[in-house]
Amino acid sequence: xxxxxxxxxxxxxxxxxxxxxxxxxxxxxxxxxxxxxxxxxxxxxxxxxxxxxxxxxxxxxxxxxxxxxxxxxxxxxxxxxxxxxxxxxxxxxxxxxxxxxxxxxxxxxxxxxxxxxxxxxxxxxxxxxxxxxxxxxxxxxxxxxxxxxxxxxxxxxxxxxxxxxxxxxxxxxxxxxxxxxxxxxxxxxxxxxxxxxxxxxxxxxxxxxxxxxxxxxxxxxxxxxxxxxxxxxxxxxxxxxxxxxxxxxxxxxxxxxxxxxxxxxxxxxxxxxxxxxxxxxxxxxxxxxxxxxxxxxxxxxxxxxxxxxxxxxxxxxxxxxxxxxxxxxxxxxxxxxxxxxxxxxxxxxxxxxxxxxxxxxxxxxxxxxxxxxxxxxxxxxxxxxxxxxxxxxxxxxxxxxxxxxxxxxxxxxxxxxxxxxx
Numbered sequence: 004x005x006x007x008x009x010x011x012x013x014x015x016x017x018x019x020x021x022x023x024x025x026x027x028x029x030x031x032x033x034x035x036x037x038x039x040x041x042x043x044x045x046x047x048x049x050x051x052x053x054x055x056x057x058x059x060x061x062x063x064x065x066x067x068x069x070x071x072x073x074x075x076x077x078x079x080x081x082x083x084x085x086x087x088x089x090x091x092x093x094x095x096x097x098x099x100x101x102x103x104x105x106x107x108x109x110x111x112x113x114x115x116x117x118x119x120x121x122x123x124x125x126x127x128x129x130x131x132x133x134x135x136x137x138x139x140x141x142x143x144x145x146x147x148x149x150x151x152x153x154x155x156x157x158x159x160x161x162x163x164x165x166x167x168x169x170x171x172x173x174x175x176x177x178x179x180x181x182x183x184x185x186x187x188x189x190x191x192x193x194x195x196x197x198x199x200x201x202x203x204x205x206x207x208x209x210x211x212x213x214x215x216x217x218x219x220x221x222x223x224x225x226x227x228x229x230x231x232x233x234x235x236x237x238x239x240x241x242x243x244x245x246x247x248x249x250x251x252x253x254x255x256x257x258x259x260x261x262x263x264x265x266x267x268x269x270x271x272x273x274x275x276x277x278x279x280x281x282x283x284x285x286x287x288x289x290x291x292x293x294x295x296x297x298x299x300x301x302x303x304x305x306x307x308x309x310x311x312x313x314x315x316x317x318x319x320x321x322x323x324x325x326x327x328x329x330x331x332x333x334x335x336x337x338x339x340x341x342x343x344x345x346x347x348x349x350x351x352x353x354x355x356x357x358x359x360x361x362x363x364x365x366x367x368x369x370x371x372x373x374x375x376x377x378x379x380x381x382x383x384x385x386x387x388x389x390x391x392x393x394x395x396x397x398x399x400x401x402x403x404x405x406x407x408x409x410x411x412x413x414x415x416x417x418x419x420x421x422x423x424x425x
Contacts, residue, residue: 009145013039013115015420016135016148018122021049022406023390024154025105026071026413032112034421039115039146041122041137044317047105049156051406052098053317055181057265058255059094059406063352063370068414072407078104079258086258088216089209094407095216097258098265117144122163130384132164150385150420154413158325158392166382167328174397176322177358178271179251180289184297185263185313189215189256192306200230214261220253224363234303243299247272248292251358263313269296270358271319290315321391322358322404329394331376338399344374348415351408357401373403378416387416 015031017024020042031038040047050056066072076093079085084100087093109116117137124136134147153160158168193208196219200206208217221231223246231252238244253267269292271285293312300307336342338355351373355366377394380386388394389412391404402408 010147011039011144012147013037014148014424015039015150015152015417016041016146017152017154018160019049019152019154019156019390020044020047020105020116021154021156021390021409022051023156023409023413024049024152025109026410027152027154027389027417028114028413029071029074029108029112030414030417031420032109032114034417036417036421036424038113039117039148040109041117041120043119043121045118046102047109047116048098048101050318050320051096052102052105054320055098055183055265055314055316056267056320056406057096057098057257058088058092059096060353061090061092061094062405062407063350065350065370066407066411067347067350067372068411068418069407071414072410074108075104075410078108082107083259086211086214086216089207089211095255095258097260100259122160125164127383130382132383132385149424150387151383152416153327153380153386153388153392154390156324156391157321158327158388161327161380161386161388161392162325164383164386166380166386169326169328169332169394169396171397173275175275175359176401177251177360178273178285178322179268179320179358180271180286180293181268181316181320182266182293182312183257183260183263183314184266184300184307184310185260187262187264187310188306188308189217189262189264190306192304193217195305196230202230206230214256214259216256218253218255221249222252222363223250235299238299238303243302244295245292248295248299252296266293266296267320269293286319323391323397323400325392326400327388327392327394328381329377329388330379330381331374331394333373333377333393333395333399333403335396335398338368338371338402341369341371343372344376346375346419347372348375348378348419349373349408349411351402351405351411353402353405353408355398355402356405357398368402371402373408373412375415375419378412387420389413389416
């Protein structure tokens with residue numbers, strides 16, 4: 004049996020192999036930094052792959068630090084894992100093939116990857132992390148580094164480091180568990196949904212690369228008239244669906260997977276103060292809801308007659324589950340006022356997007372800008388926070404958590420560190 008050395012040293016160590024961590028690793032290595040990416044699963048991508056969170060939500064085309072994302076689109080296209088949707092969104096990816104695409108990209112630039120590994124301990128010297136201990140089922144390894152990055156999404160690495168977290172009471176984003184349904188007659192469904200819904204802000208359909216692609220949605224919110232409302236009401240009346248199943252329903256086709264639709268639902272049925280048993284029960288209930296949702300589609304929506312569930316996400320769709328205190332806590336007023344900063348890592352126009360029992364909303368603003376200081380830990384001088392666990396208040400976080408912005412955060416931090424080391 005081959006054992007790794009008990010100690011290794013890097014310029015940058017990134018904990019978490021979602022899109023933020025991958026982007027950071029890719030750009031660090033491109034800037035000739037010795038880079039390690041540590042991932043708890045046996046694949047890369049996080050929510051973009053194991054979570055089945057496709058497509059990437061569209062942001063503006065003037066984003067800062069988009070080199071990685073543009074390369075991702077190119078690599079994905081070469082691997083038959085990407086389409087550009089009819090609205091110009093290039094982020095329609097194939098979540099299965101993305102696992103391979105990410106590895107290709109990191110292999111090319113020379114990133115070391117540790118799979119099925121987690122950080123369990125650390126040593127520090129004043130305000131600097133000196134080394135961390137990584138463990139898997141087979142080995143343990145001490146790793147020294149000049150810089151460390153928390154790209155876990157939940158701030159799990161920062162929790163181990165005993166960092167401070169932002170605490171806002173009564174702020175809660177609902178969680179989802181996504182799934183795929185295959186063997187859908189997309190032409191038949193497209194004709195059906197376009198006929199009953201003429202709102203092109205909700206329902207769209209395009210022929211792309213000889214495949215049919217579409218998107219549609221429904222929520223139980225009464226702020227607008229939904230074309231699918233009568234179908235959902237009938238399904239509840241017929242005991243096909245439970246009222247909770249109708250709270251949020253969103254469908255997207257999947258790049259290069261003809262006849263397959265990704266369901267951005269169901270929500271997990273959780274109170275704000277849930278425990279581990281409640282969380283586990285909510286996952287069980289969510290999978291039961293998937294069966295009901297498929298039954299609903301088969302009975303009421305044309306094109307689903309022979310459809311079946313082909314994949315269920317390995318990772319829960321957590322929109323927010325831990326924000327680390329950083330040198331600058333980004334706030335909703337920074338978005339509203341389009342505040343500018345000296346060291347900006349991204350620009351976006353993705354809206355405030357809150358999924359909540361209390362205050363669900365989708366509010367559009369103009370371009371806004373995030374500073375590097377919102378990615379710098381207050382506890383350590385050599386720790387950065389990227390992706391969903393960045394330092395932001397609840398409302399602004401709901402806009403910043405999307406994949407394109409997370410990729411820009413990773414790239415921005417990588418370039419900042421490279422400039423410091425040089």
